[in-house]
Amino acid sequence: MGAYESRKLAIPETHPEHEEYWEAAAEGNLILKHCDSCGEYHYYPRELCPFCKSDKTTWKGAKGTGTIYTYSVMRKGGQYAIAFVTLDEGPRMMTNIVDCDLNGLHIDQRVKVVFKQSGNQDNPGPFVPCFTPIL
Amino acid sequence: MTIKGRAYIAGAFEHPIRKAPDMSVSTIHAECARGALADAGLSFADVDGYFCAGDAPGGVQSMVDYLGLDVRHVDGTDTGGSSYIAHVSHAAQAIISGACNVALITMGGRPRSEGRSGVKQKMVGANVPDSPFEFPYGPTAVNEYAMATMRHMYEYGTTSEQLAWVKVAASHHASFNPDALLRDVVTVDDVLSSPMIADPLHRLDCCVVSDGGGAIVVVSPEIAKSLKRPLIRVMGAGESIKGLLGGKADITYSGGVWSGAAAFAEAGVKPQDIKYASIYDSFTITVLMQLEDLGFCNKGEGGKFVADGNLISGVGKLPINTDGGGLNNNHPSSRGGMVKLIEAVRQLRGEAHPKVQVSNCDLALVHGTGGGLASRHGSATLILERV
Ligand SMILES: [Zn+2]
Numbered sequence: 001m002g003a004y005e006s007r008k009l010a011i012p013e014t015h016p017e018h019e020e021y022w023e024a025a026a027e028g029n030l031i032l033k034h035c036d037s038c039g040e041y042h043y044y045p046r047e048l049c050p051f052c053k054s055d056k057t058t059w060k061g062a063k064g065t066g067t068i069y070t071y072s073v074m075r076k077g078g079q080y081a082i083a084f085v086t087l088d089e090g091p092r093m094m095t096n097i098v099d100c101d102l103n104g105l106h107i108d109q110r111v112k113v114v115f116k117q118s119g120n121q122d123n124p125g126p127f128v129p130c131f132t133p134i135l
Numbered sequence: 136m137t138i139k140g141r142a143y144i145a146g147a148f149e150h151p152i153r154k155a156p157d158m159s160v161s162t163i164h165a166e167c168a169r170g171a172l173a174d175a176g177l178s179f180a181d182v183d184g185y186f187c188a189g190d191a192p193g194g195v196q197s198m199v200d201y202l203g204l205d206v207r208h209v210d211g212t213d214t215g216g217s218s219y220i221a222h223v224s225h226a227a228q229a230i231i232s233g234a235c236n237v238a239l240i241t242m243g244g245r246p247r248s249e250g251r252s253g254v255k256q257k258m259v260g261a262n263v264p265d266s267p268f269e270f271p272y273g274p275t276a277v278n279e280y281a282m283a284t285m286r287h288m289y290e291y292g293t294t295s296e297q298l299a300w301v302k303v304a305a306s307h308h309a310s311f312n313p314d315a316l317l318r319d320v321v322t323v324d325d326v327l328s329s330p331m332i333a334d335p336l337h338r339l340d341c342c343v344v345s346d347g348g349g350a351i352v353v354v355s356p357e358i359a360k361s362l363k364r365p366l367i368r369v370m371g372a373g374e375s376i377k378g379l380l381g382g383k384a385d386i387t388y389s390g391g392v393w394s395g396a397a398a399f400a401e402a403g404v405k406p407q408d409i410k411y412a413s414i415y416d417s418f419t420i421t422v423l424m425q426l427e428d429l430g431f432c433n434k435g436e437g438g439k440f441v442a443d444g445n446l447i448s449g450v451g452k453l454p455i456n457t458d459g460g461g462l463n464n465n466h467p468s469s470r471g472g473m474v475k476l477i478e479a480v481r482q483l484r485g486e487a488h489p490k491v492q493v494s495n496c497d498l499a500l501v502h503g504t505g506g507g508l509a510s511r512h513g514s515a516t517l518i519l520e521r522v
Contacts (some may be wrong), residue, residue, distance in 0.1 A: 006301070007273075007274070008272050009271040010267070010270050010273070011267060011269035011271070012254065012266070012270055012271050013261065013262070013267050014267060015264075016264070018267065030340070037497075038233045040381070041382070041383035042381035042382055043268070043379075043381065044264070044265055044267075044268035044269075044379075045268075045380075046190065047263070049381075050381035051381055055521045069286065070282045070283070070285045070286035070289070070386065070509070071282060071285060072170070072278045072281035072282045072284075072285055072334050072335075072336075073333065073334045073335045074254070074273070074275070074277075074278050074332075074333045075256075075330070075333060076254050076330070076332050076333070077254050080273055080276060082272050082273055082274060082278045082279075082282065083282070084386070085283060087382075090382070090383070091381060091382025091383065092379070092382045092383070092384070093270050093382060094268065094269045094274065094510070095272055096271075096273070102241070102470065105287065107289045109285065118271050125271075126216075129269045129273075130272075
């Protein structure tokens with residue numbers, strides 16, 4: 001009952017200011033918006049820093065590792081694990097936990113990023129960052 | 136400018152329908168409007184302010200036209216299921232400023248007939264800034280609230296048994312409500328043995344999906360005193376929006392910490408003074424966390440607070456949702472705020488079912504959370520007094 005099953009990820013709507021994010025994802029890299037004014041990372045990415053409202057925000061490469069802040073395994077209508085992962089850079093992001101026994105998940109578990117392509121073969125979308133436990 | 140004591144709820148109506156395959160949403164709104172105005176002893180011609188949220192087809196433009204209203208003030212604020220609680224406070228502000236004297240607030244919907252449910256992917260519109268970074272992961276109403284539950288359990292030791300007591304109380308109250316969708320009294324074991332929907336929330340931790348609606352009429356003090364209904368005075372209100380705070384949010388609390396504090400401060404009362412509370416119950420966790428956030432108990436102690444029947448009228452310290460709430464009675468349009476208002480009005484008027492009526496109920500609180508507990512939500516708190 002806990003085995004990971006591949007599922008179709010909905011294709012995200014893309015906005016011009018996120019082009020770099022999706023390009024990096026296609027190459028297997030997670031990048032984050034960093035504010036050069038206050039020094040904080042934020043997620044999801046924005047042009048204006050949500051903390052100090054500066055427009056001096058730039059993309060920076062993330063380590064791609066973090067810990068599970070919370071999660072839930074959907075048991076009805078297709079099993080999958082949704083989660084918030086606290087990245088080692090600080091911010092939390094919504095994601096899916098994949099490629100593992102979903103019954104073995106727990107809060108504070110160490111995880112690393114893996115990318116899954118959204119959509120399907122006929123209509124492929126961007127790669128999106130998911131996470132899997134670090135063994 | 137305080138709203139304290141400067142506006143009154145004069146009319147309330149809850150549509151008895153729970154499954155409406157043969158009615159349009161606008162018809163439900165219209166029937167609720169007629170019911171609430173009749174309850175107040177007013178007519179459509181008296182209405183000079185109109186309020187509705189995202190469930191109203193076509194918003195204020197279509198609804199004012201459809202209802203044939205002649206209004207000089209409208210407000211289409213939408214903070215999800217908490218909207219109508221905020222509307223009462225906005226109506227009070229409008230009345231004080233002279234923008235209107237008789238404010239009509241309507242809501243209605245038919246998610247059950249339309250086949251919507253809390254396990255389906257949320258609908259998102261174009262250009263919503265957060266959706267590209269959430270939509271692919273399959274957030275639904277249930278798994279978002281489940282994530283908040285999981286973290287609350289982890290930090291505070293909250294248990295599924297404690298959450299189940301919220302449902303037990305709701306089912307006890309609903310057993311006296313002939314209109315309630317679910318009327319069977321359930322036990323803690325019944326909740327725990329119901330199917331898991333999204334860990335750790337069971338089916339019986341989730342509210343019903345129902346059709347229906349309701350309406351409220353808010354009026355100036357002069358008009359309230361000219362009517363033959365009990366006087367229900369607006370004493371304090373608060374509202375807030377809580378999001379993910381750039382990725383730094385603690386999801387074990389809700390925006391109720393801000394809306395609640397504002398409402399209590401304006402009313403000049405404390406949680407211990409409240410005789411009855413309508414607490415938004417989209418899920419059992421929603422109630423537990425909001426009771427903490429509103430100050431009925433300390434953060435992390437909601438589990439102990441809700442256990443052993445403490446929310447059951449006549450049994451526990453804080454009777455809530457004596458109509459059966461969203462967990463058992465109805466959750467029209469998947470927006471519970473309107474029904475929460477209506478049961479608080481019934482309690483303050485002494486018109487609740489005798490088996491659940493709180494004796495000498497002169498001070499009540501209404502609180503709603505609309506949206507996602509683990510992402511973005513609007514909170515609204517209202518404190519009402521029977522004069
Ligand atoms: Zn900044």
